[in-house]
Amino acid sequence: MSLIHVFKIEDSNECVQVEDFVMLYMQDSIDWIESEWDGINKKSGLDYYGYSKIDVANIKRLIKIIGAWKSLFENSDENIQLTGMFIIDEGRYEKKSVKKVSLLKKLSDLIVLFEKAVTLGKNILYEGI
Numbered sequence: 066m067s068l069i070h071v072f073k074i075e076d077s078n079e080c081v082q083v084e085d086f087v088m089l090y091m092q093d094s095i096d097w098i099e100s101e102w103d104g105i106n107k108k109s110g111l112d113y114y115g116y117s118k119i120d121v122a123n124i125k126r127l128i129k130i131i132g133a134w135k136s137l138f139e140n141s142d143e144n145i146q147l148t149g150m151f152i153i154d155e156g157r158y159e160k161k162s163v164k165k166v167s168l169l170k171k172l173s174d175l176i177v178l179f180e181k182a183v184t185l186g187k188n189i190l191y192e193g194i
Contacts, residue, residue: 070111071192072175074182075118081174085194086161090147094130098123100191111191119189121182127189128179135172141165 068085088095096110100117111117119127138145145168149159182189 068194070194072178073190073192074178074185075188075190077187079178079181081171081178083171083175084163086147086149087163087168087171089149091130091134094134095127097130098126111193113193115193117191117193119191121186121188124179124183124189128176128183131172131175131179135169135176138165138168138172 070083070085070088071080072083073080092110098111098119099107099109100111100119100123102108102112102117103115104118111119143165145163145165147161147163149161151158179189
């Protein structure tokens with residue numbers, strides 16, 4: 066069973082779930098946005114283990130970031146190999162395989178969700194693992 070991150074439009078049941086290894090792969094660029102962590106502090110990125118709220122201005126930035134990843138992956142092979150976490154016991158990085166069509170669909174779904182939130186003037190609620 067893989068770990069899942071959930072993005073949801075505030076006051077709605079509409080959501081997109083993203084696998085942990087995909088989030089980790091894009092993590093550095095996701096840290097370029099600012100979000101409210103656990104309803105208290107504004108910080109860079111998203112709270113990996115908790116909840117974050119992303120306002121409309123940062124959703125717009127996130128649309129561009131996810132769109133850039135989508136454009137990049139459109140140039141990949143049909144089976145994409147993503148480098149994961151370092152496995153200390155084995156002295157190597159894990160490799161995760163994902164189908165190009167599946168990953169592009171997930172990123173498209175995220176963009177659609179984010180664009181709908183912007184149109185509605187709603188925040189995105191993020192739930193980490």
